[in-house]
Amino acid sequence: MKTIAILSSVGGAGRTMLTAALAGLLAVRKHPVLAVECDPANVLGLYGGASDPPRRGLASYVTAEGDGGDAALEGEDGVLWLPWGGAGDDGRGPDAAQAAAIDSILHGQRFWLRDLLSRVDLPANGVVLVDTAAWPSIHASQAIDAAHLVLVVVPPQPLACATLPRLRAELAARNKATLYVANAVSPALQLHTDILVLLRNLLGATLSPYRIHADAGVPEALARNENFCVSAPHSQAAHDMQGLASWLSSWATSEARRTVAAAGGAS
Amino acid sequence: MTRAQPAQALAQFKHMAAQELGVGADAGGRVWLVRLLFRPPRPGQRDWALHWSNALARHMRDELAVGERDGMGVWFRRLFFRPRRRRVRLAADMRKIGQRRGRQRHSLLNGRLAAWLKPVHGVAGGVSRRLEAWLPSVPWQKVSDRVDGWSAQLDRMSHMKTVVLLAALVAALVFWTTPLPLSAQFQLFLMVAAVMIVTRRIPGRWPTMLMVSLSILMTGRYMWWRTTQTLHFVTPVEAIFGYILFSAEIYTWVVLFFGYAQTAWPLNRRPVPLPVDVASWPTVDVFIPTYNEPMSVVSPAVLAAKSMDWPRDKLRVYVLDDGTREEFHRFAVEVGVGYITREEHRSAKAGNINHALTLTSGEYIAIFDCDHIPTRSFLQTTMGEFLRDPKCAIVQTPHHFFSPDPFERNYDTFLRIPNEGSLFYGLIQDGNDFWNGTFFCGSCAVIKRGPLEEIGGIAVETVTEDAHTSLKLHRRGYNSAYLRIVQAAGLATESLSGHIGQRIRWARGMAQIFRVDNPWRGKGLSFFQRVCYSNAMLHFFYGVPRLIFLLMPCAYLFFGLHVFAADGISVMAYVMPYLFIAGMANSRIQGQYRHSFWAEVYESVLAWYTVLPTTIAFINPKKGKFNVTAKGGLIEEEYLDWTVSKPYVWLLGINILAMLAGVVRIFTTQRDEPTTVLMNMFWGMFNVAMLGAAVGVAKESRQVRVAHHVPLRVPATLILSDGKTVACHTENYSTGGLGIVLPVEFKLERGQAIGVSLSRGSMDYYFRAVVARCSGAHLGLKFEDWSYEKERQLIQCTFGRADAWIRWDQEYVPDAPLRSFLEVIDMGYQGVLRLFDACLDAVDAIFVRRPRQPG
Known part of the structure; x- marks a missing residue:
């Protein structure tokens, strides 16, 4: 089982959208998939098809003292969804004291998420996708520590470029395998083209060749409660995500094989 | 009142009857009739009676061509008079x-x-x-590897090669000349055929050599038998025809043996990497000669040449405009390439290049025809060879065509069956390369300036200046190299007459070189270089022998001349083995590049037209004029090119008459030798198929487009005005426009603004466009704010890609001689049908004087 954290250094980069899309695409590629939301925004469930923000989820594991086993949802494509949870009545979230308590636990136990995920029983080629809050935050930090691979979503915006060096330094310090992927790229905009050239020079081979094109159909699919890659299979954005999913699939398979081989060699 | 009463009563009666019979108020007469005879079904049951009557009526209407609303009068008339029908075309579309x-x-x-x-x-x-x-399964690959090992061991022993070759020569002489009784000759054939069939399955080069050797042995036996046994003629007329046939056969033997020598061991040269230090790379001038081609053909080539990967300060592109057109001058200035014209227009393309040589100074010269678009990797692929071998004067790459030639278009064989050029660029040039005998082909090649100036520039004595230039270079002891990697692509000739014109020029030029600078005479060439050159020239003399073979069965079928003094059984015993084994060997060597029996088709089409030019050039090399190959034309109407096909119609007629004569002969005068008649008729049938195919090619199928569109398939992204994207493929390209195939049908309005983005590596290039046409999944776009800069970007994303033509030949069907034979026969049959259709059309046009409806 391999864990992939989906990260970005600015908000609105498309992390949750990408997490949800990749979860479905990896499930099609015969990987058992668990999509985890490590973000108090509690929106992953909406991408998974839920109509209301879920009450139970990852937060339940913090507050309900270890018993949140029924918090995960299963989608019709076999993807397991574990949203953040914690929604209250009347559309309210957890109260301030509760949120502070959760944060303090996350601050106190650096490997809390990693330990929790290590208890998940998925087969060797299983993939856990962790959607996080924008970095820097304690939620992103937990996800980085839990991940085998960090997938950094970079929108071609000046702000993303400005905050990228700090994130890179942090990931390098923690010695994490990293793949950067540009999202919402519009070829019509000269700015996007220029920023892509810049990123290519800066990141080299760690920038994925699959840049995900901007597509008005993505928010539209969310509004219609549809899976974008299924409802618009011929869009370029769906093609790009398919490519990225294939890359991740082959990465996960080869990593799993290596882990099994290492374990076999050890015994 | 009194008049209204009966009508009212009738209506009342009708209403009552309808209710009784269960007929609707507005039902037609047929329903009434059915209901009179059959009761309406109970609820829930099917109304079989009405059902059958409907089916019957529909069938009758179809048969008699009566419309849905036609009245009784029409029905009645149709029962006796058939309507005018459109004539059905016999040939398949x-x-x-x-x-x-x-x-x-x-x-x-x-x-x-x-x-x-x-x-x-x-x-x-x-x-x-x-x-x-x-x-147990046979590991053919392992067999091949083991054979390779043995041969390598044998090679290490000194003098072994000479001994083996001498022994083989002695054995071959014995094999050729030993007389055998007929039954033993048949057994020999069966044995050799069995060996061939097994050998065919072993991959590798040595098995190929074995097949070639066996073919040489069987051919030699046939030659010996043919020369010693079959040249006894009774009358002088028979002797004359007999020796004509014999000399045509000698030609085929020579070409067969030369061909084996030429293509036995294709070199498959790989590109040599360039040094890391870019400063040591040489300077290159790119020449793009043009004469009368439109700008839309030339500009992609120029823009692509300018964006080849090479240091900017070491690459200079020149347009050599023999038409001295102001438009081209402006274009050259705008895109930043050199523009060269000359005062005197002598020696066509060769003169044009030689003139430019005096005005430029690059160490190497890359030459492209104005419609050959190079990929960005062209120079980096080819130039390494020069740096490795200082004596290398020419590096040639294949000519690749991304549009179908007339054969492919008119018989729908594009990317299915290798075309005429495949054999030359796929195999012959690669085989020549083994003997250091690669020819310069006029385009898609790089030449070193020093050697070229040493021989006085491009040769101007003949109309095929390219081959002659490389001959001169080889005579001076320079080397040549051939890289069988498609690095440039162009347009094929559009019409059959253009195609034939080009082949006539080649044939004439080769015949001229044969006279002016015969490869067997003069110094400087190795034996096998002489073989390669002379085979290339001999190839173009196929016209006369081909015509002899096409007409020879008639000598017997019409006049009863025995041009082949042997009985049917002996012919079977010697001719069949020779043809069969040679066919198998050739299928093995050439199968990937030319399917069995297709050479006959190609040659039959061109034979008539190359006879005269080659003969004239052979007698007087100075005669005849240069004709430029027209490109970028378009065929708008489907038609049979009568002027081109006329000689073949005559030949076809003669052969068909000969068939009839054969039938008459077999039942009347030649009842004593039916095998001879049948064999001649079989030969004649084969000729009919070939000639049918030749006529069929002349039936030009319509090309739909207005401007010349270049087929082109690369991935693209559409960006619609509402911000959605579509992943799609391009279909074709023309200056300022792009054809797109959508993955699903979309409804797009004409004139709607749209964006299309193409990628080159990791870069996206965006082009603004409007929808020009949209039908189903096919979309035509017209670019907005089009400029040479935009066109350059588009070329870079498409034709200029280094991988643009990689694996272009993977769609070919592998050669299977029997299937190929059937394919050729089918072509011949379709050709005859097309001729028949065209004749009826012509008759129609004369008598009816009414344009035929398209259908």
Whole structure:
């Protein structure tokens, strides 16, 4: 089982959208998939098809003292969804004291998420996708520590470029395998083209060749409660995500094989 | 009142009857009739009576061509008079066949035969599969590897090669000349054929050599027998015809043996990497000669040449405009390339290049025809060879065509069956390269300036200046290299007459070189270089022998001349083995590049037209004029090119008459030798098929487009005005426009603004466009704010990609001699039908004087 954290250094980069899309695409590629939301925004469930923000989820594991086993949802494509949870009545979230308590636990136990995920029983080629809050935050930090691979979503915006060096330094310090992927790229905009050239020079081979094109159909699919890659299979954005999913699939398979081989060699 | 009463009563009666019979108020007469005879069904049951009557009526209407609303009068008339019908075309419509064939890539006849023989095939396949499972499988690859090992060991022994070759020569002489009784000759054939069939399955080069050797042995036996046994003629007329046929055969033997020598060991040269230090790379001038081609043809080539990967300060592109057109001058200035014109227009393209040589100074010269678009990697692929071998003067790459030539278009064989050029660029040039005898082909090549100036520039004595130039370089001891990697692509000639014109020029030029600078005379060439050059020239003399073979059966069938003094059985015993074994060997060597029997088709089409030019050039090399190959034309109307096909119609007529004469002969005068008649008739049938194919090619199918569109398939992204994207493929390209195939049908309005983005590596290039046409999944775009800069970007994303033509030949069907034979026969048959259709059209046009409706 391999864990992939989906990260970005600015908000609105498309992390949750990408997490949800990749979860479905990896499930099609015969990987058992668990999509985890490590973000108090509690929106992953909406991408998974839920109509209301879920009450139970990852937060339940913090507050309900270890018993949140029924918090995960299963989608019709076999993807397991574990949203953040914690929604209250009347559309309210957890109260301030509760949120502070959760944060303090996350601050106190650096490997809390990693330990929790290590208890998940998925087969060797299983993939856990962790959607996080924008970095820097304690939620992103937990996800980085839990991940085998960090997938950094970079929108071609000046702000993303400005905050990228700090994130890179942090990931390098923690010695994490990293793949950067540009999202919402519009070829019509000269700015996007220029920023892509810049990123290519800066990141080299760690920038994925699959840049995900901007597509008005993505928010539209969310509004219609549809899976974008299924409802618009011929869009370029769906093609790009398919490519990225294939890359991740082959990465996960080869990593799993290596882990099994290492374990076999050890015994 | 009194008049209204009966009508009212009638209506009342009708209403009552309708209720009784269960007929609707507005039902037609037929329903009434049915209901009078059959009761309406109970609820829940089907109304069979009405159902059948409807079916019957529909059938009658179809048969009699009566409309839905036609009255009784029409029905009555149609019972006695047939309506005018459109004449049905006998020949199959190639475009429809292509659609129907879909993914299956065989001809219609093959498909039909396969469908008929499906049960047989299924049983045979099952049995053979079971046999294979039962028998131990032979690891053919391992056999091949072991043979390679043995040969390497033998090679290490000194003088072994000489001894083996001498022993082989002695054995061959004995084999050729030993007389055998007929039955033993047949047994020999069966044995050799068995060896060939087994050898065919072993991959590698040595098995090929074995097949070639066996073919040489069998051919030699036939030659010996033919020369010693079959040249006894009774009358002088027979002797004359007999010796004509014999000399045509000698020509084929020479070409066969030379061909084996030329193509036995293709070199498959790989590109040599360039040094890391870019400063040591040499300077290159790119020449793009043009004369009368339109700007839309030339500009992509120039822009692509300018964006080849090479240091900017070491690459200079020149347009050599022999038309001295102001438009081209402005274009050259705008895109930043050199522009060279000259005062005197002597020696066509060769003169044009030689003139430019005096005005430029690059160490190397890359030459492209103005419609050949190079990829960005052209120079980096080719130049390494020069730096490795300082004596290398020429590096040639294949000419690749991304549009179908007339053969391919008119017989729908594009990307299915290798075309005429495939053999030359796929095999012959690679075989020449082994003997250091690669020819310069006028385009897609790099030449070193020093050697070229040493021989006085491009040769101007003949109309094929390219081959002659490389001959001169080889005479001076320079080397040549051939890289069989497509690094540039261009347009094929559009019409059959243009195609034939080009071949006539080659044939004339080669004949001229044969006279002016014969490769067998003069100094400087190795023996095998002489063989390669002379075979290339001899190839173009095929016209006369081909015509002899096409007409020779008539000598017997019409006049009863015995031009081949042997009985049928001995002919079977010697000719069949020779043809069969040679066919198998050639299929092995050439199969990837030319299918069996297709050489006959190509040569039959061109034979008539090359006879005169080659003969004239052979007698007086100075005669004849240069003709430029027209490109970028378009065929708008479907027609049979009568002027081109006239000689073949005559030849076809003669052969068909000869068939009839044969039938008469077999029942009357020649009852004593039916095998001879039948054999001549079989030969004649084969000729009819070839000639039918030749006539069929002249039937030009319509090309739909207005400007010349270049087929082109690369991935693209559409960006619609509402911000959605579509992943799609391009279909074709023309200056300022792009054809797109959508993954699903979209409804797009004409004139709607749209964005299209193409990628080059990791870069996206965006082009603004409007929808020009949209039908189903096919979309035509017209670019907005088009400029040379935009065009350059587009070329870079498309034709200029280094991988643009990689694996272009993977769609070819592998050669299978029997299937190929059927394919050729099918072509011949279709050709005859097309001729028949065209004749009826002509008759129509004369008598009816009414344009035929398209259909």
